[in-house]
Amino acid sequence: HKLSAKQLTDEREAAFERNPELEQAWFAELAEAEGSQAFLNATQNYPQLAGQKANLYKCFLPRAWANVNEQGVSGFLHPEGVYDDPKGGTFRREVYPRLRQHFQFHNEVGLFAEVHHATIYSINVYGRQRSEPEFRHIANLFIPQTVDICFAHEGQGQVPGIKEEVESANGAIKTVWNTNGHRDRIIEIGQHELALFAHLYDEAGTDALEARLPALHACQLMAVLEKFAAQPRRLGDLKGQYYSTQHWNEVIAQQDGTMKRETRFPDTPDQWILSGPHFFVGSPFYKTPRAECKLSSDYDNLDLQTLPDDYLPRTNYIPACDPATYRDRTPRVPWVEEGEHRARLVTEYYRLAFRGMIGSSSERTLSGAIIPKGAAHIHGVQSTAFQDQMQLVYAGGITSSIVADFFVKSTGRSNLMGTWLAAPLIDMTADFHARVLALNCLTSHYADLWQSNWQDSFRQQHWATREPIAALPQDFFANLTPEWQRNNALRSDYARRQALVEIDVLVAQALGLTLEELLTIYRVQFPVMRQYEADTWYDQRGRIVFTPSKGLVGVGLPRKANKKDLDAGTHYSIDSPERTEHNIALGWEDIQHLQQGTVRKTHQDDTLPNGPWETTTEYHAPFFKPNREEDYRVAWAIFEQANR
Numbered sequence: 314h315k316l317s318a319k320q321l322t323d324e325r326e327a328a329f330e331r332n333p334e335l336e337q338a339w340f341a342e343l344a345e346a347e348g349s350q351a352f353l354n355a356t357q358n359y360p361q362l363a364g365q366k367a368n369l370y371k372c373f374l375p376r377a378w379a380n381v382n383e384q385g386v387s388g389f390l391h392p393e394g395v396y397d398d399p400k401g402g403t404f405r406r407e408v409y410p411r412l413r414q415h416f417q418f419h420n421e422v423g424l425f426a427e428v429h430h431a432t433i434y435s436i437n438v439y440g441r442q443r444s445e446p447e448f449r450h451i452a453n454l455f456i457p458q459t460v461d462i463c464f465a466h467e468g469q470g471q472v473p474g475i476k477e478e479v480e481s482a483n484g485a486i487k488t489v490w491n492t493n494g495h496r497d498r499i500i501e502i503g504q505h506e507l508a509l510f511a512h513l514y515d516e517a518g519t520d521a522l523e524a525r526l527p528a529l530h531a532c533q534l535m536a537v538l539e540k541f542a543a544q545p546r547r548l549g550d551l552k553g554q555y556y557s558t559q560h561w562n563e564v565i566a567q568q569d570g571t572m573k574r575e576t577r578f579p580d581t582p583d584q585w586i587l588s589g590p591h592f593f594v595g596s597p598f599y600k601t602p603r604a605e606c607k608l609s610s611d612y613d614n615l616d617l618q619t620l621p622d623d624y625l626p627r628t629n630y631i632p633a634c635d636p637a638t639y640r641d642r643t644p645r646v647p648w649v650e651e652g653e654h655r656a657r658l659v660t661e662y663y664r665l666a667f668r669g670m671i672g673s674s675s676e677r678t679l680s681g682a683i684i685p686k687g688a689a690h691i692h693g694v695q696s697t698a699f700q701d702q703m704q705l706v707y708a709g710g711i712t713s714s715i716v717a718d719f720f721v722k723s724t725g726r727s728n729l730m731g732t733w734l735a736a737p738l739i740d741m742t743a744d745f746h747a748r749v750l751a752l753n754c755l756t757s758h759y760a761d762l763w764q765s766n767w768q769d770s771f772r773q774q775h776w777a778t779r780e781p782i783a784a785l786p787q788d789f790f791a792n793l794t795p796e797w798q799r800n801n802a803l804r805s806d807y808a809r810r811q812a813l814v815e816i817d818v819l820v821a822q823a824l825g826l827t828l829e830e831l832l833t834i835y836r837v838q839f840p841v842m843r844q845y846e847a848d849t850w851y852d853q854r855g856r857i858v859f860t861p862s863k864g865l866v867g868v869g870l871p872r873k874a875n876k877k878d879l880d881a882g883t884h885y886s887i888d889s890p891e892r893t894e895h896n897i898a899l900g901w902e903d904i905q906h907l908q909q910g911t912v913r914k915t916h917q918d919d920t921l922p923n924g925p926w927e928t929t930t931e932y933h934a935p936f937f938k939p940n941r942e943e944d945y946r947v948a949w950a951i952f953e954q955a956n957r
Contacts (some may be wrong), residue, residue, distance in 0.1 A: 462494025
């Protein structure tokens with residue numbers, strides 16, 4: 314199985330003790346590698362690469378430029394680090410005036426079988442140095458033929474997304490990587506566009522020729538970036554009013570005795586050390602580790618409708634030192650609150666936490682939620698405390714939208730590293746705040762956050778739907794109270810989805826986007842999300858009854874009945890006018906057309922303390938599948954009318 318960094322170090326040291334010759338061979342290879350690194354890093358050898366980490370392919374570029382004459386052309390297939398390295402601005406100043414074509418590929422269809430499927434690389438064509446940059450950019454390619462199709466296309470019709478739905482011979486819908494081209498996939502990049510990118514993605518004052526290059530799927534998205542750039546403030550402008558940290562390094566904190574690996578339920582938030590799978594977009598309680606948790610897949614989804622008011626999920630790490638030492642080692646914010654004499658611990662604030670590793674090809678790139686006071690986390694998570702709690706709510710809501718997600722996704726980066734701080738900072742209204750708080754404030758640990766941000770106008774809010782939907786609690790907003798209680802939280806799957814849909818619309822409108830621009834972002838930049846939405850079904854009380862989502866394994870029914878479920882302690886019953894059976898195996902295909910009745914799933918639930926418990930979940934027919942694009946249109950019209 315996969316070893317942690319600490320385990321790998323321990324295993325290596327043990328191997329050296331068993332075989333001293335192995336240690337000599339290891340250090341000989343290390344010396345050779347270090348020597349190569351030093352040569353490649355030498356400024357006198359590669360002056361254009363000064364200040365960057367050595368990378369063999371980068372060394373070929375200036376060599377090729379020097380070897381060709383004024384009419385010469387060079388072409389390279391290489392990784393994308395040239396375009397997204399935060400310290401690569403000096404080299405990009407050399408690249409952009411020579412670049413003619415940049416075609417970015419994902420290895421999802423396995424053109425390079427020996428390389429990981431998520432690897433991103435590009436075809437790059439260089440010519441003589443120009444006084445001003447001018448090149449063509451196409452992103453999200455899977456096969457070379459798409460490039461030719463884009464240039465031959467006449468520009469009619471919608472730009473195809475990253476994935477497309479195709480119908481197989483048996484009528485089933487399958488989602489595949491889209492290899493269709495469109496003229497609008499070709500984006501002309503010049504000085505103006507690079508200046509826009511520098512303004513959005515880089516430090517203030519960055520020259521256009523040093524800008525990082527985003528992965529944009531269609532030229533229509535340039536208009537969205539122009540509107541981002543027009544915003545007078547960014548989240549990062551709150552400097553001195555927020556503090557970001559990776560908190561405990563998973564290896565170092567174990568080595569120095571700060572924490573230890575132990576999977577169990579914590580007694581208080583102070584004993585909870587979060588990992589990335591614990592949370593998702595707008596949901597601080599998304600999954601809990603299983604009692605035996607060795608892999609990232611060893612987590613179970615949480616049912617928010619049954620969680621106790623004081624619930625905390627299992628933690629994989631707990632403090633290993635005494636409380637005083639643990640506090641002393643905990644980071645502190647840089648400011649001092651009024652009337653106090655020392656900066657508080659970062660854990661004395663509610664914080665906005667994100668998964669540190671991001672993937673532009675996953676369902677959501679920006680996965681963040683507000684975490685409770687007391688909780689810590691490992692360095693695979695990045696969290697930010699805000700001096701002003703209102704800014705925390707703003708940031709938590711804005712970054713839960715697909716608009717902000719698109720912004721981060723367009724960077725093409727694999728590590729968040731504060732990228733979200735470049736997103737616009739915009740003032741939002743009570744309808745926005747109510748939804749953000751109702752998504753995040755799931756337990757009594759959020760009582761202070763809820764009460765200190767309460768607005769009486771929360772009770773005047775309504776769902777942005779044309780007509781009442783049975784799966785949405787119609788009296789939810791009217792029944793909200795200033796003091797936290799469990800019904801202040803959105804708990805059903807469908808109600809939470811609707812709140813996120815409405816946040817997407819509110820953020821888009823606040824940024825001055827058009828409805829078509831929001832729909833374009835969704836269509837072309839969120840293929841996995843669209844794939845899941847296309848086949849996720851809900852019951853009349855808002856529960857997911859079936860979904861293909863890889864993040865919701867075990868939620869609802871499987872696609873096909875499996876008798877092995879019975880052996881594993883999971884059984885189903887169905888009560889309807891057409892059919893009544895108990896203690897059977899069932900699949901979605903058996904019940905999807907049910908118009909009346911109830912389906913029950915009985916299984917062993919080990920997500921609560923003192924478990925496992927036998928739990929029965931009910932699904933009430935008929936089942937329905939919403940249309941996110943149509944929901945955007947409806948919510949857009951309602952909020953637009955309300956804000957006139």
